Amino acid sequence: MENCIFCKIVKREIPSYRVWEDADYLAFFSITPHQEGHTLLIPKRHEDYFFDLEDAEISSIMTRAKPIAKKLKEVFKPKSGKVGLILAGMGVHHVHIHLIPMDSEDDLDFKKAEHNITAEDFEMTLQKIGKID
Numbered sequence: 476m477e478n479c480i481f482c483k484i485v486k487r488e489i490p491s492y493r494v495w496e497d498a499d500y501l502a503f504f505s506i507t508p509h510q511e512g513h514t515l516l517i518p519k520r521h522e523d524y525f526f527d528l529e530d531a532e533i534s535s536i537m538t539r540a541k542p543i544a545k546k547l548k549e550v551f552k553p554k555s556g557k558v559g560l561i562l563a564g565m566g567v568h569h570v571h572i573h574l575i576p577m578d579s580e581d582d583l584d585f586k587k588a589e590h591n592i593t594a595e596d597f598e599m600t601l602q603k604i605g606k607i608d
């Protein structure tokens with residue numbers, strides 16, 4: 476898809492902090508995280524709306540989200556004991572699942588978006604997460 480920022484991230488035309496990927500899905504950091512470790516998981520194939528994905532893709536993307544969420548929980552130890560998931564799709568029109576280590580429900584609020592995270596911060600967070608199997 477032309478001019479889709481996430482398609483450009485997939486093609487490495489725009490840099491991102493890649494957390495995990497396979498042939499069909501990619502996880503990378505939100506550049507405006509609500510909490511440290513806030514990750515976006517996307518299908519590499521462009522689709523605007525989550526519920527327009529094929530049934531198998533809906534199942535696959537959730538299955539891919541699971542080990543990422545597990546790792547985020549282990550590493551960031553959110554106070555709620557949970558990694559929250561948001562599927563909104565209002566900002567970028569390419570399906571993306573937000574995975575957010577949640578101290579409380581407030582961490583799901585887009586008003587919590589932090590705009591001043593440095594490259595060094597992201598690199599350090601990437602180091603903490605390490606490899607996801």
Ligand SMILES: [Zn+2]
Nearest residue numbers: 479482521569
């Ligand atoms: Zn796209």
